[in-house]
Amino acid sequence: MAARLLDVRDLRVEFRTRDGIAEAVGGVSYAVDAGRTLAVLGESGSGKSVTAQAVMGILDSPPGRVTGGQVLFRGRDLLTMGAEERRRIRGAALAMIFQDALSALNPVLPVGAQLAEMYEVHRGMSRRDARRRAVELMDRVRIPAAGQRAGDYPHQFSGGMRQRIMIAMAMALEPDLIIADEPTTALDVTVQAQVMELLAELRREYAMGLVLITHDLGVVADVADTIAVMYAGRIVETAPVRDLYRRPAHPYTRGLLDSVPRVDDRGERLYAIKGAPPSPLALPSGCPFHPRCPRAQEVCRVERPPLYEVTADAGADGRTSACHFWKEELHA
Amino acid sequence: MPEPFDPRYDMTEAIAPAGGRGGGGGGGGGVGGGPMDLPASGPQPLKGGPRRGPWRLALPWRGEPGRRSGGPAAPTGRGLWTDAWHDLRRNPVFVASALIIVFLVLIAIWPQLIASGNPYHGDLARAQDGPAPGHPFGYDLQGRDVYTRTVYGARASITVGICATLGAALLGSVLGGLAGYFGGWWDTLLSRIADVFFGIPILLGGLVFLSVVTSGSVWPVVGFIVLLGWPQISRIARGSVVTVKEHDYVQAARVLGASSGRTLLRHIAPNAVAPVIVVATIALGTYISLEATLSFLGVGLKPPTVSWGIDISSAATQIRNAPHMLLWPAGALSITVLAFIMLGDAVRDALDPKLR
Numbered sequence: 310m311a312a313r314l315l316d317v318r319d320l321r322v323e324f325r326t327r328d329g330i331a332e333a334v335g336g337v338s339y340a341v342d343a344g345r346t347l348a349v350l351g352e353s354g355s356g357k358s359v360t361a362q363a364v365m366g367i368l369d370s371p372p373g374r375v376t377g378g379q380v381l382f383r384g385r386d387l388l389t390m391g392a393e394e395r396r397r398i399r400g401a402a403l404a405m406i407f408q409d410a411l412s413a414l415n416p417v418l419p420v421g422a423q424l425a426e427m428y429e430v431h432r433g434m435s436r437r438d439a440r441r442r443a444v445e446l447m448d449r450v451r452i453p454a455a456g457q458r459a460g461d462y463p464h465q466f467s468g469g470m471r472q473r474i475m476i477a478m479a480m481a482l483e484p485d486l487i488i489a490d491e492p493t494t495a496l497d498v499t500v501q502a503q504v505m506e507l508l509a510e511l512r513r514e515y516a517m518g519l520v521l522i523t524h525d526l527g528v529v530a531d532v533a534d535t536i537a538v539m540y541a542g543r544i545v546e547t548a549p550v551r552d553l554y555r556r557p558a559h560p561y562t563r564g565l566l567d568s569v570p571r572v573d574d575r576g577e578r579l580y581a582i583k584g585a586p587p588s589p590l591a592l593p594s595g596c597p598f599h600p601r602c603p604r605a606q607e608v609c610r611v612e613r614p615p616l617y618e619v620t621a622d623a624g625a626d627g628r629t630s631a632c633h634f635w636k637e638e639l640h641a
Numbered sequence: 642m643p644e645p646f647d648p649r650y651d652m653t654e655a656i657a658p659a660g661g662r663g664g665g666g667g668g669g670g671g672v673g674g675g676p677m678d679l680p681a682s683g684p685q686p687l688k689g690g691p692r693r694g695p696w697r698l699a700l701p702w703r704g705e706p707g708r709r710s711g712g713p714a715a716p717t718g719r720g721l722w723t724d725a726w727h728d729l730r731r732n733p734v735f736v737a738s739a740l741i742i743v744f745l746v747l748i749a750i751w752p753q754l755i756a757s758g759n760p761y762h763g764d765l766a767r768a769q770d771g772p773a774p775g776h777p778f779g780y781d782l783q784g785r786d787v788y789t790r791t792v793y794g795a796r797a798s799i800t801v802g803i804c805a806t807l808g809a810a811l812l813g814s815v816l817g818g819l820a821g822y823f824g825g826w827w828d829t830l831l832s833r834i835a836d837v838f839f840g841i842p843i844l845l846g847g848l849v850f851l852s853v854v855t856s857g858s859v860w861p862v863v864g865f866i867v868l869l870g871w872p873q874i875s876r877i878a879r880g881s882v883v884t885v886k887e888h889d890y891v892q893a894a895r896v897l898g899a900s901s902g903r904t905l906l907r908h909i910a911p912n913a914v915a916p917v918i919v920v921a922t923i924a925l926g927t928y929i930s931l932e933a934t935l936s937f938l939g940v941g942l943k944p945p946t947v948s949w950g951i952d953i954s955s956a957a958t959q960i961r962n963a964p965h966m967l968l969w970p971a972g973a974l975s976i977t978v979l980a981f982i983m984l985g986d987a988v989r990d991a992l993d994p995k996l997r
Contacts (some may be wrong), residue, residue, distance in 0.1 A: 413889040415918025417722070417911045426907070432896055450800050476899060 312384030314518040315364070315486050316334065320378035322356070323415045324362050324589075325371060331589040333359045336378070341518040343485060346509075347549070348521045348529035351566070352586050356487050357522045360539075364520075365405050368393055369609045376582040380487070401431050404479035406489040406508075410471035414463035420474050421447070421459025427481040429592035442481075450477040450507060469500035473507065480511055488517040493528055505532055526569050535627075538562050541587055541597040544616065548628040558619045558639045560632035596633070604634050668826040719919040725991040739982040758789035760947050779965040782955055790947055791969045798977055799935075801859050802812055802865070802929040808867035809928075810921040813874025818915035820875070821882030822905050828879070835872035841929065843869055844938070844980040851940040862941050866928050877920045880970065881913040888912070917991040923985030926978040933974050949974045 322334035334356040341347045351357040359493035362368045364380050366387065377495040380387040382403060387395060415423055424443035435444070438562060440459070450473040456580035463471055472492060477577040479487050484592055491506065493501040509532045510517045529550065536553050537547045538561065557563045564582040586600040587593055593600055599609035617635055619628035632638060729735045748755060763783035767773075769782045810922030820828040846869060854861040884890065886909060894908045936950025937957075944951055949970040958964035980989035 365896050367895055396898050396900060398898075405893070405896040406888050407893055409889060413893040415890045415908050415912070418907075426899075427897060430900075430903065435954070475893075478893075481897075589996055 312381065314383065315323070315520070316379075316381040316384075316388055317360070317364060318379040318381065320360060320363060320380065321376045322359050322373060323376050324373050324452065326590070328439070331591050332592070333542055333552070333589055334363065335592075337535045337542070338553055339544065341486065341520055343518050344512075344516040345534045346519040346521055346532055348523060348533035348536045349539060350523060350529060350536055352607055353541040354589070356515045356540050356542035357588075358490055359542075361490050361520065361522055364454065365488060367405075377621065385581065397431075400484070401429065401482045402485050404482070404484040404487050405481045406472075406475050406487060406492045408491040409495045410468070410475040411463060411495075413475055414471065416463055419460045419462055420466070421461075424459075424474070424478055424481060427478060432481055435608070437521055446477045447474065450480070450511075451475070454532065468496050469504060469516060470497060471499055472500075472504050476504070476508060476511070480515070480616075483515050484517065486520070487512070488522070488558065489522045491524070492521070494523070494525070501528065503556045508532070523531075538565070538604070542589060543597065543631065544629075545598065545631045546629065548619070552628060557629060558635045559632045560602050560634075560638055562639075563599050563638065569592055589625075596631070604632075608633055616641045670960050673723030686736065699845050725988075728991040729987060732991070734983050735991075738980045738983040738987065741976065741982060745795050745799055745977055745980070749796040750795045752789075753795065756789045756792040758786045760789045760793040761945060762786075762953070768940050769959065769966065771963075771965060779963070781966050782953065782959060784962075787952075787966060787969050790952055791949070791973050793947040794949040794952060794973065795858055796972070797942055797946055798929045798932060800889040801862055801942075802925045802933040802981065804859070804863045805866035805870060805932075806925040806927045808863065809874050809924065810871035811916060812867060812912070813871035813876075814878040816871070817875030818882045818905070818910065821879035821913075822886060822901075822909065824883075831875070832879075835875055838869055838872045841869060844934070845933075847935045847940055848938065852934060854940075854983060856941040857946050859942060859946070861933060862932055865935075866931060869922060870928065871926065874917060874920060876912065878917050881916045882909055885909050885913045885931045919985060919992055922988050923982055926981030926985065929981065930974065930978045 311451075312354055317340065318338050320334055320337045321332070324331045326331050331582065337356065337360050339347060339349070344440075346399070349357045349360070354396060358370070359373070364387070368375065375388060378388075387398070387568075390398075408552050414420065418426075422444045424446055425439035426495075427437065428442050428603060429436065430438035444455050444459050447459060452453055452470060454475060458466075463474070466474065472495075476492070480570060492508065493504050505528060508521075521529060533550045535545075536548060536550050537544050538553075538559065540561050546553065546557065546562050546634075548558065554564060554566065556564060561582070564580075566578040568582065570579055586601070587597055591609075594600070595611050596605070596614050597610045599605040602609065612629045612633070614633045616629040616631050619630050619635055619639065630638070660707065663868040683952045752760075763778070765784045767780045768784040769783055772779045772783075776786050776788060778791060781787055781790065816831055820831040847865060851861060851867055891904060891908055894904050899908070932941055933948070936943075937954040939954065940947040941950055952970040953974070955968060956963070956970070958969050962971035
């Protein structure tokens with residue numbers, strides 16, 4: 310089998326804090342192929358952003374440290390690569406979109422200059438050519454009057470426009486893979502849909518791989534091919550998007566799905582998973598979800614569930630679930 | 642291929658025709674946040690401030706306000722520096738201090754403009770005489786014209802102030818910036834060295850270091866002030882870089898493949914330089930008074946250099962019978978120091994309104 314576009318294997322990240330060592334990512338594996346979208350779903354603090362930072366090589370270190378695993382990009386391990394080689398890959402082949410475009414754009418540079426910089430740094434283009442390409446790019450992400458707005462500063466754009474510029478910047482060199490870290494969280498709902506649509510369209514057009522990090526189930530339903538659900542620094546379930554929505558194989562996923570407000574049960578109390586996510590400094594024994602799990606048994610307190618292959622009568626391949634009782638959950 | 646703009650995708654963004662753009666929503670980034678109706682002004686030098694963002698001037702679509710035709714006086718792009726300049730122009734403190742400083746710099750370069758006499762020429766017969774026609778400030782102990790000497794004294798003060806500030810700001814921000822950016826042992830080493838220089842009492846240090854210097858030129862004094870002044874700037878620069886380094890756009894620059902040097906120069910430095918400019922401008926005033934103090938004590942500038950400090954020193958013993966000898970150079974010194982400190986205050990208010 311040909312090397313996958315991005316193959317994260319058993320990645321482990323820990324943070325040294327004053328109170329001890331926090332295991333933020335405890336053995337995460339996921340993979341994306343060209344032209345596919347993987348959504349990484351999880352609450353705040355579940356380790357989904359830290360995983361992405363480790364992949365991009367922008368982990369704050371210290372205190373953060375990658376303690377194990379591999380990040381294979383086209384079969385080559387980014388973690389063991391030299392700094393200079395890795396820098397060349399970043400931006401050109403591997404790009405990232407940040408959550409808050411206002412803070413991710415340099416406030417003292419006009420946006421056109423920041424876009425043009427991509428071409429100057431990576432392609433060695435002249436300033437004039439780079440500028441022309443920057444305007445084309447802004448046009449491509451549907452910034453109205455792009456030629457005139459190229460000289461404007463980030464704070465002069467609205468939130469949706471800024472996120473488009475952020476997307477344009479990540480798209481500039483037509484990378485093979487984009488990691489989008491909650492790209493629509495800072496936007497209001499109508500703009501969210503436009504931005505997601507733009508992102509999905511660009512992904513199709515350039516046949517890129519996309520890793521979409523989010524906590525919003527509504528965002529991923531339309532655009533993702535596969536979903537990986539993270540909890541307490543681990544992947545608890547992976548499944549093709551439709552299977553996951555139809556028949557979750559992990560109680561946590563079911564809890565998340567039940568928490569989504571529905572239009573048809575107006576006026577009822579919203580469902581919430583009881584309890585709070587565990588502190589990474591003091592993970593519960595056994596299955597980290599057991600204190601909050603409606604299905605928890607004695608075995609859950611003692612034994613950490615491995616990632617089981619979910620197969621057989623479920624009729625769906627390539628699914629995994631880290632629950633001792635995935636069969637029962639699946640047929641619930 | 643760029644696609645034609647599709648209004649379907651833009652229900653939330655109000656699109657005005659070119660020229661009438663109403664600025665973006667959000668607007669969280671605007672420092673100062675002045676009204677939007679400022680007239681489009683071409684590049685204007687920021688007086689007093691050492692720099693006006695060359696990173697803006699260099700851009701091909703900067704500085705051609707006429708290009709955005711249509712619509713009356715569209716506001717051009719407004720970053721921190723445009724905003725700051727907009728605020729400064731309307732600040733009477735800034736205008737007053739800037740005018741004084743421009744005047745001082747002019748007479749420092751060309752004292753002949755307003756003083757036709759010779760600052761060295763003395764007429765002992767008129768020693769300590771009061772004001773006379775053509776000699777409005779009177780005569781000093783050697784019978785030299787106090788007015789001429791006061792005017793010529795500006796040169797030493799301004800030279801020392803500007804050169805020492807430039808030196809300290811350059812050295813301090815380079816060392817502090819690198820320490821803040823790279824951190825680790827380099828940061829620790831530099832901070833400890835800075836602490837050592839902080840620990841040297843300025844006057845004691847001046848008496849020790851400068852008493853062995855026999856040259857009468859301004860350069861030993863400039864060097865001494867730079868030596869003791871850079872740690873202050875480097876601390877500010879370090880702190881500022883450490884803060885800016887954490888921002889998402891620096892991460893973004895790294896993620897998109899910018900090298901360390903590029904990140905530091907293009908993304909961190911322009912965002913971190915404001916506090917350094919503020920501190921340096923205020924320090925300029927104190928450096929001038931430091932020069933006068935050292936000269937007063939006899940270890941700074943030495944005769945025949947004309948300096949307010951030297952004149953104040955020789956006048957101090959005569960204060961009862963010839964107070965005019967003391968008042969004029971001392972007054973000139975006070976006004977100069979005050980002007981620079983006021984300028985620093987105004988620049989600080991403009992660049993960092995949060996400090997107000």
